[in-house]
Structures are given as structure tokens and as C-alpha cells.
Amino acid sequence: MRPLSRFRRFGPLAALGVAFAGQVAGAVRPDAGLLAASTAAGLGLELLLHRRHRRLSRVLSKARADVMVRQLVRDLLLVAGLMNLEPHGPGRHYLPLCYGLLACYALYVACQGAVGKVRRSRTLPVLTRNIDASALRLRPAPPALAARRPGVRLLGSGLPATSGLMAAALTGDGRWAVAGVALSVLLAGAGLAVLLAWLLPGRRPAGEAEVLAWFDAWLAEYRPTVGMYFSGGTSSAYQANMWLEPLAALGGRPVIVLRERFMMQKLGPTDLPVVCVPKVAHLMRLERSTLRVLIHPANSGKTSQVLRIPSIKHAFVNHGESDKLSSCNPYAKAYDEVWVAGPAARERYARAEVGVDNRDVVEIGRPQLAPILPYAGPPAARPVTVLYAPTWEGWTDDPGNTSVVLAGENLVRALLADPGVRLLYRPHPLTGSVDPRAAAADARIRRLVGDASGVPARTRGGKPEKVRRVFPARADDAERMLLQGVPESGRAAAVAAREAAREAAYWAALGPAEHRVVTGARPSLYSCFNQADLLIGDVSSVVSDFLASGKPYAVANTGGLSEEEFRAAFPTVRAATVLTPDARGVPELLDAVRDPSKDRLAAVRAELKEQLLGPADPPSPVRFAAAVEALAARAAERGARVPRPRTEPDPRAVRDA
Structure with missing residues (x-):
């Protein structure tokens, strides 16, 4: 210290x-x-x-x-x-x-x-x-x-x-x-x-019994059909936020179900009804509702509680797909269906043999990738923008999880050595949360980027957004609930437009040759994708999503495997340039970005894009809506066959007792 x-x-x-x-x-x-x-x-x-x-x-x-x-x-x-x-x-x-x-x-x-x-x-x-x-x-x-x-x-x-x-x-x-x-x-x-x-x-506000009676009445009046269930920590809200727009685009009457009180403020702007039910006993009231389908962007300990409701069909949609083991977790077999982007994920579950039946895997694409712009050719009269977006170290000590520890500094030094490169460093929000070495390496990388850009140490993470106070300083959950009543029509769209304008202003102020460490929710990852000519990442969902752009990408091999073994073990690397921890291949990689004739992987990327993300026709939002409709039909069929269990005491039984 x-x-x-x-x-x-x-x-x-x-x-x-x-x-x-x-x-x-x-x-x-x-x-x-x-x-x-x-x-x-x-x-x-x-x-x-x-x-x-x-x-x-x-x-x-x-x-x-x-x-x-x-x-x-x-x-x-x-x-x-x-x-x-x-x-x-x-x-x-x-x-x-x-x-x-x-x-x-x-x-x-x-x-x-x-x-x-x-x-x-x-x-x-x-x-x-x-x-x-x-x-x-x-x-x-x-x-x-x-x-x-x-x-x-x-x-x-x-x-x-x-x-x-x-x-x-x-x-x-x-x-x-x-x-x-x-x-x-x-x-x-x-x-x-x-x-x-x-x-x-x-x-005093209404008591518990009155609030629960009001909640039951709202469920009966609104009659939700499909919803998103989410439970997680303070830094995991992004996993739910990426599904807000696809859920809002569905027909029917969507609803969002949360379990942690703090998540009410972490959830992004949306016009959809949001309910937070912390206690499992109160959560069971959903069984008496018209809700038929719940999608799950993440696994958590509290997920098992809502899976106990048999009248609802559950689909695991994940918050991203990659070749990591976490993308084919055995927990997935607890859901009625597993919705994946494309054929590669279906094959991944089959290879993993974790108990997920192939008939329960549904390919829907990635409906949230619409904001990613397609490849528009090599940079002409401007520097090459490289996005280095490594993943975090994960819960295991596998050195191949993240490149930050073994390769991060070498990659950044090699990129900064080229005067025709603008570097954007976007670390995973959880980097360093498990392994102190990753935290130390991340800090050193930030100093390298800050020194190269001339940004003072206090602001090397980028200029933080000015947080506009939405609620009074004294506001508690009850007051926020009062202030977050029925929204004005189109409020979420207006917020999205303002965020897009702020991101455009951020990039315009940054300049075409200024390096930057990008942290926080804004600018978003997909906004960084649109700025980048090249992505350098790890085996993670970031690579899979970047394929939607069709732009070149590279993956750092820090797990001690040979290049052949690395490509065989991780199919998402098939269309990538593989970089070693010493970053020797960075100059050749940059040449291929500047001169498309040297890019030998363009055709492979197009093929891998369809394998990972599915076909372009029908569009992913259409396939997502069809999957919801089909699963809701299964829930309705089950409801017709199986009578709903009695959830209130029989008055005759009480009288007889």
C-alpha cells in the first residue's frame, strides 16, 4: 500500500x-x-x-x-x-x-x-x-x-x-x-x-394481508401470460436488462418477476409491469394467476423456488452463450425447455451430456443483437479501433478463463505500440472479484491505457456519467413504488433515445485516436462493438455476440493448449485469430484488419455466425415469439388435463372439523 x-x-x-x-x-x-x-x-x-x-x-x-x-x-x-x-x-x-x-x-x-x-x-x-x-x-x-x-x-x-x-x-x-x-x-x-x-x-401503508390481496386482484385483472424471472447479485442486473426489449416486443401481457428488493433500481428502463416478491411463500401466489411461461436469463439458488410451480412452463434463455462449461450447466435440465441461439449450442449440450434432452432445446437466435451494426469495410482515413474485452476469472483457477492475468498487459502494450491504433479496454464487471491477480493485472492495464491517452489517474476509467437523481434522497421502497406508478406511454423508448444520444455524444467527444478504459453501463457493450474494427477477447459470450457484426476478432489462448487443441475444444474460436500470451501475432492481425485481402477468415466467420446465432430468416424476434407461443400452448394443454390444486381451505372441511 x-x-x-x-x-x-x-x-x-x-x-x-x-x-x-x-x-x-x-x-x-x-x-x-x-x-x-x-x-x-x-x-x-x-x-x-x-x-x-x-x-x-x-x-x-x-x-x-x-x-x-x-x-x-x-x-x-x-x-x-x-x-x-x-x-x-x-x-x-x-x-x-x-x-x-x-x-x-x-x-x-x-x-x-x-x-x-x-x-x-x-x-x-x-x-x-x-x-x-x-x-x-x-x-x-x-x-x-x-x-x-x-x-x-x-x-x-x-x-x-x-x-x-x-x-x-x-x-x-x-x-x-x-x-x-x-x-x-x-x-x-x-x-x-x-x-x-x-x-x-x-x-401507515397497507398491511401485509391487504397488500397480498391487492396483488392477487392485480394479477386477476392484468392476466399476465409471459414473464421474465430474475434473481441475482448487485452486479448481475445486466443479465436481465438485455432481455427487456425482446420481452417488451412480445404480444400478450408480459411481466417481470424479481426476488431482491435492490434489483428494482438496478433494472433498466422499461414500460413493462415489474413485481418483486422476496418471500417464497408469496411467490407461490403466481400459481393462481394466468401466467403460463417464464423465461430465465440466469441460474440462481432462488430459481428452484419458482420451478416448483407446475402450472408455469419455464425456459432457460441464458444471458449469453459461449464454449465455457457454464453455457451447458447441468442445472439447465431443471427447465421445461432450453432456448439457444443456434445449432452450435444444441451440439454443445449434446457433447456435454448433462441431461438436457435434445427435444427440449429450441433455437431462437439472439433477439437482443439487433443494435449491432454490420461490417462496413476496413478503416480508411482513421486509426483502427480495437476493443479488448476480456472476461473475468470465473469460480475456478483455470488460467484459460481470462486473458487478463497472463496476456492482458502484453496485448495492450503491443496494441499501444502501433500509432495507428485506438484502444478501447472494457473489462468484465466481475474482474478481480475472485482472484487478486486479476484485480492487480486489471489495475496495471488501466494505468497503461491511461498513460497512453494522457488522461489523469483520477479519470482513467473514463468520465463517469452524471447520475440524474430520479427519487428524493429520503425515498425508501414504498416511496419509490408510489413514484413508479403507471408510466407515461413510450417512456422507455424516450429513455432509450436519450441514452443513444448520450452514447453518440460520448464517442464524438472521445475523438478518433484517443484510448479509453470503458466501464459502467454506458456506453454499452454493443455500442463498443459498433465503434470497433476488431475485437480481442476470451472464450465468452462477447465473442459469440460480436460475430453478429461480421468483423474480424481474435481470442487469447492462455490455457496452455496448442492452437489445434484450442480450436478443437472451443468451436467459437474456429473463425478467430488465436493469440498467444506474449502477443506475438498482433502486428499481423492488425495488417489483416487494414487490408481485407489478408483476411483469410472472412468466409469462415460468415459460416460460424449462422452456426452460432442461427439463420437470418426468419428473424430472431420472430423465432423468439414463436417459441413463447408454443410453450404457452403446452402449459395450457397441461392445465386442461390437470385440475388446478385447491389453494384455499375448503369451507365444508372447516365446518365439519
């Missing part, structure tokens, strides 16, 4: 320790000036911790030294200092002063209890987007200062008491302390009153 980094991480903690030591010295000696100055410095450091060092503040809280403990020690040291400064020994007026401080902290604890009660009262069993939920009596959340910022609330309400104690130490007049403590008690009491007001019956 660099010295500057150490100072930034531990400097505030050391300064806070010095401030407390100064308070102790000022209280024991006693020294009113030192006591007041140290206290003021401690308060300033508390604000600094809250604004710029929240991670350190969380660490202190885990060590049982949270803001309440620190402020209590600070006030007690002030009281001890005042007692020592008293010329004739501590007077009787310090007893009510101590009782007043105890009242302040008791009210703070009561506020924390009220915050918990308010939060629980506003935690609904079902969350929604794009659905009118006004019947649930939803209201805006309490002020953020009262409900979400306990540290700032304590510092704010306790500031008069601390200031009064400091003034009493400096002036010798105890009335300052009494006035400050009294004002703090009033402020803390007012904060508690504000929170308790949100627990009044008129301000």
Missing part, C-alpha cells in the same frame, strides 16, 4: 485519536482552551468521517465505537473537565446536567427504535414498478435526517449540548451548559415526535 493511500485510509482515525487524547489532557490538567479546541476538532472530524470516509465509519461501528459512543465519550470528557475547572470542587448543578445528557441519549436510542418501527411498517411484501399502487395508501418517506442518517441526527441534536459545555468551560459560566443541554433535549424530542407521527394509523 502506498504511503499516500495509507494516510487517506488511516489518517482520519489517527486524527480522531489525537482529538480524544487532547480532550483527556484538557480535562485532567485542567486546560479549558485545550479541552474546547480538542472537542471542536473531534466534531469536525466526525463530519469528515460522515461525508468522505463512510467505510472507516462503518469499521468503527463494527468495533463497537460508533458515533453514539464517540459523542458520549466526548460529552463526558467535557463534563469531567468542567468539574476539574470548578474552583471549589464540583457543584450540585452538575447532577441535573448529567441527567440532561442522559435524557439526550435516551431520546436518541428511542429514535433509533422508532426508525426501526417505521421501516418495518413501510416494508411491503410485494414491490412494483409501472403499476398503479395508489390503493395501498402509500406516502412519501420520512425526512432522511430523521430516518436514514442517525449519525448526522445525533451530531445535530447534540451540537447545542456540546457547544454549551465548551462555552461553559471557556467562560466559567455553567448557564451555557444548562441552556445547551436543554436545547438538545428539545431537538431530540422533536425528532422522536416526527418519527412517531409516521406510525399513526393514517400514515
Whole structure:
């Protein structure tokens, strides 16, 4: 760790320790000036911790030294200092002063209890987007200062008491302390009153039973036919977002079913109804709905819970296809059907022998690849744009999973050595999450690209997007649900148009010869595809999707296989230039991009594109819609044969009992 980094991480903690030591010295000696100055410095450091060092503040809280403990020690040291400064020994007026401080902290604890009660009262069993939920009596959340910022609330309400104690130490007049403590008690009491007001019956949202009854009624009225089910971590939302537009283009009445509350904000713009059902007991209510088909972009532990609903047919669509083992996971046999892009994926499942019946594999293409532009010829009067988009290291220690560790720096240096190359480096969002070596290599690559582009270290990842605040800072799930009611018609299309304009402005501002590290959701991967003349990647779905463009691509071989073994093991490499970890073939690869006569793999790419992505006619969206319709028909046939199980107690049985 660099010295500057150490100072930034531990400097505030050391300064806070010095401030407390100064308070102790000022209280024991006693020294009113030192006591007041140290206290003021401690308060300033508390604000600094809250604004710029929240991670350190969380660490202190885990060590049982949270803001309440620190402020209590600070006030007690002030009281001890005042007692020592008293010329004739501590007077009787310090007893009510101590009782007043105890009242302040008791009210703070009561506020924390009220915050918990308010939060629980506003935690609904079902969350929604794009659905009118006004019947649930939803209201805006309490002020953020009262409900979400306990540290700032304590510092704010306790500031008069601390200031009064400091003034009493400096002036010798105890009335300052009494006035400050009294004002703090009033402020803390007012904060508690504000929170308790949100627990009044008129301000509470609907209870669990009422919300579930409303959800059942909405399902009966909307009558969904097809949906997407998704569960995952904070960085996996892209897996669901890529299916939003294909799902919206379907006929019928689509719906999106989520399981994690945080995913409601991670999901991209859409006009489709979105429901989040965290508890499995509430999820089972879908069995009583008209929902017949659910598509699944990813496997997760919670997927098995919805698979228990027999009235719904489930199709695994995946979030991308590649030759990696994860693209033919044995979990796939749990679904009714597995929808793949083309014949190559069907053959992959057959070779893997993971229990997926060939009759359950349906080829639908990749409907989300429509934004990818076709190959328009070699670059003429501009640099060659190379997109280096490696995958992450995965859950195994196979060196062939990602090229970042063994080949990344060599590839980047070789590309940057050519003055006629513009490099776009787009690492996988999960790079370095498992293997520290991958994280270190990724950091070094970013420095190389940043140094070559002349971008300062603070902005080497590209200029971050300005996040437009959609909700108030105080908003919780219930308020967001209120604000995300029925959307205006075409809102998602308008958002997509704005995003496209922002991406166009991003590339226009970048310039034709400027290297860049591209991270985050924007610009999108497919937007990077359209900028690139050449892709260098790993064995991943990025390569398969890039084939839709028909442009040249290369794959790094870092698994220790010979080129022949590498091509035989991974069919997606058949139309690629294979690069070794030392990047020796990069100059020849760039020559083939600049001069199409040297591109010997153009015909192979066209053939492999159809094998991986399926035929161009009928279009992929048409095949996707046909697959949904056919699977829904199977669900309807099953429903006609098998009576729906009773989900409510038989009144006659209850009466007889």
C-alpha cells in the first residue's frame, strides 16, 4: 500500500485519536482552551468521517465505537473537565446536567427504535414498478435526517449540548451548559415526535394481508401470460436488462418477476409491469394467476423456488452463450425447455451430456443483437479501433478463463505500440472479484491505457456519467413504488433515445485516436462493438455476440493448449485469430484488419455466425415469439388435463372439523 493511500485510509482515525487524547489532557490538567479546541476538532472530524470516509465509519461501528459512543465519550470528557475547572470542587448543578445528557441519549436510542418501527411498517411484501399502487395508501418517506442518517441526527441534536459545555468551560459560566443541554433535549424530542407521527394509523401503508390481496386482484385483472424471472447479485442486473426489449416486443401481457428488493433500481428502463416478491411463500401466489411461461436469463439458488410451480412452463434463455462449461450447466435440465441461439449450442449440450434432452432445446437466435451494426469495410482515413474485452476469472483457477492475468498487459502494450491504433479496454464487471491477480493485472492495464491517452489517474476509467437523481434522497421502497406508478406511454423508448444520444455524444467527444478504459453501463457493450474494427477477447459470450457484426476478432489462448487443441475444444474460436500470451501475432492481425485481402477468415466467420446465432430468416424476434407461443400452448394443454390444486381451505372441511 502506498504511503499516500495509507494516510487517506488511516489518517482520519489517527486524527480522531489525537482529538480524544487532547480532550483527556484538557480535562485532567485542567486546560479549558485545550479541552474546547480538542472537542471542536473531534466534531469536525466526525463530519469528515460522515461525508468522505463512510467505510472507516462503518469499521468503527463494527468495533463497537460508533458515533453514539464517540459523542458520549466526548460529552463526558467535557463534563469531567468542567468539574476539574470548578474552583471549589464540583457543584450540585452538575447532577441535573448529567441527567440532561442522559435524557439526550435516551431520546436518541428511542429514535433509533422508532426508525426501526417505521421501516418495518413501510416494508411491503410485494414491490412494483409501472403499476398503479395508489390503493395501498402509500406516502412519501420520512425526512432522511430523521430516518436514514442517525449519525448526522445525533451530531445535530447534540451540537447545542456540546457547544454549551465548551462555552461553559471557556467562560466559567455553567448557564451555557444548562441552556445547551436543554436545547438538545428539545431537538431530540422533536425528532422522536416526527418519527412517531409516521406510525399513526393514517400514515401507515397497507398491511401485509391487504397488500397480498391487492396483488392477487392485480394479477386477476392484468392476466399476465409471459414473464421474465430474475434473481441475482448487485452486479448481475445486466443479465436481465438485455432481455427487456425482446420481452417488451412480445404480444400478450408480459411481466417481470424479481426476488431482491435492490434489483428494482438496478433494472433498466422499461414500460413493462415489474413485481418483486422476496418471500417464497408469496411467490407461490403466481400459481393462481394466468401466467403460463417464464423465461430465465440466469441460474440462481432462488430459481428452484419458482420451478416448483407446475402450472408455469419455464425456459432457460441464458444471458449469453459461449464454449465455457457454464453455457451447458447441468442445472439447465431443471427447465421445461432450453432456448439457444443456434445449432452450435444444441451440439454443445449434446457433447456435454448433462441431461438436457435434445427435444427440449429450441433455437431462437439472439433477439437482443439487433443494435449491432454490420461490417462496413476496413478503416480508411482513421486509426483502427480495437476493443479488448476480456472476461473475468470465473469460480475456478483455470488460467484459460481470462486473458487478463497472463496476456492482458502484453496485448495492450503491443496494441499501444502501433500509432495507428485506438484502444478501447472494457473489462468484465466481475474482474478481480475472485482472484487478486486479476484485480492487480486489471489495475496495471488501466494505468497503461491511461498513460497512453494522457488522461489523469483520477479519470482513467473514463468520465463517469452524471447520475440524474430520479427519487428524493429520503425515498425508501414504498416511496419509490408510489413514484413508479403507471408510466407515461413510450417512456422507455424516450429513455432509450436519450441514452443513444448520450452514447453518440460520448464517442464524438472521445475523438478518433484517443484510448479509453470503458466501464459502467454506458456506453454499452454493443455500442463498443459498433465503434470497433476488431475485437480481442476470451472464450465468452462477447465473442459469440460480436460475430453478429461480421468483423474480424481474435481470442487469447492462455490455457496452455496448442492452437489445434484450442480450436478443437472451443468451436467459437474456429473463425478467430488465436493469440498467444506474449502477443506475438498482433502486428499481423492488425495488417489483416487494414487490408481485407489478408483476411483469410472472412468466409469462415460468415459460416460460424449462422452456426452460432442461427439463420437470418426468419428473424430472431420472430423465432423468439414463436417459441413463447408454443410453450404457452403446452402449459395450457397441461392445465386442461390437470385440475388446478385447491389453494384455499375448503369451507365444508372447516365446518365439519
